[in-house]
Every structure is written in structure tokens, then in C-alpha cells.
Amino acid sequence: MIFYFSGCGNSKHVAETIAAGLNDTTIFIPEAAREGRYEYELAEGERLGFVFPIYSWAPPKLVLDFVKKMIVKVGPSTGSGTLPYTYFACTCGDNCGLTEKVFRKAVEEKGWHLSACFSVQMPETYIGMAGFKLDTPENAKRKIDNANDLLKRNIPRLINKDCFSEIIVGSLAWLKTYLVNPGFNRSATDDSKYRTANIAPPRLASIAESAWKRAH
Numbered sequence: 683m684i685f686y687f688s689g690c691g692n693s694k695h696v697a698e699t700i701a702a703g704l705n706d707t708t709i710f711i712p713e714a715a716r717e718g719r720y721e722y723e724l725a726e727g728e729r730l731g732f733v734f735p736i737y738s739w740a741p742p743k744l745v746l747d748f749v750k751k752m753i754v755k756v757g758p759s760t761g762s763g764t765l766p767y768t769y770f771a772c773t774c775g776d777n778c779g780l781t782e783k784v785f786r787k788a789v790e791e792k793g794w795h796l797s798a799c800f801s802v803q804m805p806e807t808y809i810g811m812a813g814f815k816l817d818t819p820e821n822a823k824r825k826i827d828n829a830n831d832l833l834k835r836n837i838p839r840l841i842n843k844d845c846f847s848e849i850i851v852g853s854l855a856w857l858k859t860y861l862v863n864p865g866f867n868r869s870a871t872d873d874s875k876y877r878t879a880n881i882a883p884p885r886l887a888s889i890a891e892s893a894w895k896r897a898h
């Protein structure tokens with residue numbers, strides 16, 4: 683079972699590629715959390731995977747909050763089976779800081795053991811502060827090609843239940859994960875300025891129709 687979050691689609695691609703390779707299923711964390719689905723049952727020997735983007739050199743808070751609330755039982759109904767093989771794959775534009783340490787702690791607090799983790803560089807999606815830019819189309823394509831090669835190499839390792847850690851940590855990792863990240867979560871993730879527009883379906887249809895007429 684693969685639990686994933688993706689803001690812009692990069693981690694969704696990684697989660698779905700891993701799921702296809704392992705013949706596994708994916709669960710979108712925000713949907714499960716919205717519906718209050720925190721209890722899961724794994725078959726004996728089934729893998730427990732997580733895929734998420736790096737947000738300010740750590741896992742997104744909503745992923746850590748979800749892990750905290752999860753109840754995972756292994757084996758038929760009694761849940762008395764052995765610990766599942768647990769791994770994560772994270773996607774980043776550049777590097778991940780001490781994400782492994784943060785996620786390992788979250789997993790160990792559940793009484794599970796993290797066996798494998800790897801990071802996948804994907805096109806940059808952060809433009810929230812001055813100095814941060816999206817990748818050029820050439821760079822984005824290069825990252826996606828490299829990511830697909832990396833997935834081809836690492837999926838067989840997940841199939842074999844290998845123990846490995848392949849994370850791009852980057853410079854000043856402690857500072858970024860343990861000082862910058864908490865500040866980012868406190869002050870740069872505010873959604874109070876966002877509004878949803880309540881456009882009734884017939885109105886949407888007429889907007890689509892006039893856009894189509896303009897284009898043809």
C-alpha cells in the first residue's frame with residue numbers, strides 16, 4: 683500500500699510508477715485524511731510505502747500529521763503479523779536536508795522500522811519567495827528523464843525489500859530542516875487569503891462554450 687501526497691503532480695507520477703512496478707495500490711493522503719480514514723490492514727509481507735514532495739527541507743506537515751494518526755494492522759483481522767517493510771520516496775527540486783531523519787523518527791514513533799528511502803529530483807514547483815524560479819523546459823526534461831532512470835533502478839530494490847538510503851541531503855542541512863522549516867510551516871503556509879468561487883455548473887458550461895467559440 684502506497685500513501686502519497688502531491689501538490690503539483692511530481693510525487694503522483696513517482697507514486698504511480700512505483701505502484702505499477704510493485705503491482706501495488708495508492709492512497710492519496712489528503713483524501714484519506716478528509717474522510718477520516720486512518721485505519722489500514724496490510725496482508726502479511728505487504729509493503730508500506732510513502733511518497734511525498736519536500737517542502738522546505740522536510741516532509742510536508744500534512745504527511746507527518748497523517749502518519750501520526752495512522753493505525754496499521756498486519757495480517758488477517760488480528761493484526762498480529764510481523765512489521766511491514768517500510769520505505770519512502772520523496773521528490774525535490776534540489777535537495778532534502780534531514781528529511782530522512784525526520785521521517786525515520788515519525789516511523790519509529792509508530793513502532794515501525796524504516797528500511798529504505800530515496801529522493802528523486804523533479805521539476806521545481808516553488809516560486810513563493812524572491813530568488814526561487816521554475817526550471818527551464820530543458821532542465822525539467824532532463825530531471826524527468828533522470829528520475830525515470832532512477833525509478834527503474836530502485837523499483838527492483840523495493841521488490842527485493844532491500845535496505846538502502848539514497849537521499850540528496852544538500853548543504854547546511856541541520857539549519858534548513860530544524861530552523862528554516864519550522865518558520866516556514868508557521869508563517870509561509872497561510873491559506874487565509876485564498877477563496878473558493880461558487881460557480882454553478884451551468885455557468886461553467888457557458889464559460890467553456892464561449893471559450894470554445896472564441897477559439898474556433
Ligand SMILES: Cc1cc2nc3c(=O)[nH]c(=O)nc-3n(C[C@H](O)[C@H](O)[C@H](O)COP(=O)(O)O)c2cc1C
Pocket residue numbers: 687688689690691692693694734735736737738739740773774775776777778804805806807808809
Ligand atoms: C512549498 C514548497 C516548498 C519546497 N521546498 C523545497 C525544498 O526545500 N527543497 C527542494 O529541493 N525542493 C523544494 N520544493 C520543490 C518540490 O519539492 C518539488 O518540485 C517536488 O517535486 C514537488 O512535488 P509535487 O509536484 O508532488 O508537489 C518545494 C516546493 C514547494 C511548493
